Amino acid sequence: MSDCLFCKIVDKKIPAKTVYEDAEVMIFEDVQPQAPVHWLAIPKVHITSVNDLEGDLHAALLGYVVLKIKQAAQRAGVHDFRLVINNGPLSGQSVFHLHVHLLSGRALKWPPG
Ligand code: AMP
Numbered sequence: 001m002s003d004c005l006f007c008k009i010v011d012k013k014i015p016a017k018t019v020y021e022d023a024e025v026m027i028f029e030d031v032q033p034q035a036p037v038h039w040l041a042i043p044k045v046h047i048t049s050v051n052d053l054e055g056d057l058h059a060a061l062l063g064y065v066v067l068k069i070k071q072a073a074q075r076a077g078v079h080d081f082r083l084v085i086n087n088g089p090l091s092g093q094s095v096f097h098l099h100v101h102l103l104s105g106r107a108l109k110w111p112p113g
Contacts, residue, residue: 001046006097010044020072025065027072027102036105037078041069047098050087062098069102078104084112 001007008014009028016028019039030038043061047053053062066083073081081104086093 001097004046004097005095006040006042006099007046010042019076020068022068024061025068027069030101035103035108037076037081037102038104039069039072039102041065041072041100041102042097048096049093049098050085052098065100069100073102073104078102080104082108 005014009016010026016026016031018026018028020027024044025041026044027039027041030040043065045061047058053059069083073079081102084101084103085099086101
């Protein structure tokens with residue numbers, strides 16, 4: 001999608017600090033980190049939100065995104081972390097390209113705000 005921020009990151013039109021990338025997935029540092037480690041993992045294909053997930057391909061893709069997060073975290077020596085997906089404006093979603101936050105490096109409170 002031409003007006004999507006994260007699609008522009010995938011297309012290298014906007015720079016990002018890439019942690020991991022392959023044909024399906026990109027993981028990069030959040031520009032406004034909320035923890036010492038704060039990454040965003042996205043499918044490269046544009047999916048707006050969890051509400052837009054459908055079918056076996058999306059199911060497999062989301063599982064693959066989570067697997068790649070785990071592998072990247074392990075490579076970085078990050079073992080305790082929280083994964084967050086905001087879905088919709090009331091949840092806090094501000095970029096409408098499905099993404100999984102990885103937060104780590106400090107004690108995280110529960111429940112989140
Ligand atoms: P959310 O509020 O769940 O939609 O998360 C969107 C995240 O994208 C926020 O944590 C922002 O700090 C982050 N963000 C916005 N623009 C950029 C960017 N250009 N590079 C990296 N992260 C970004």
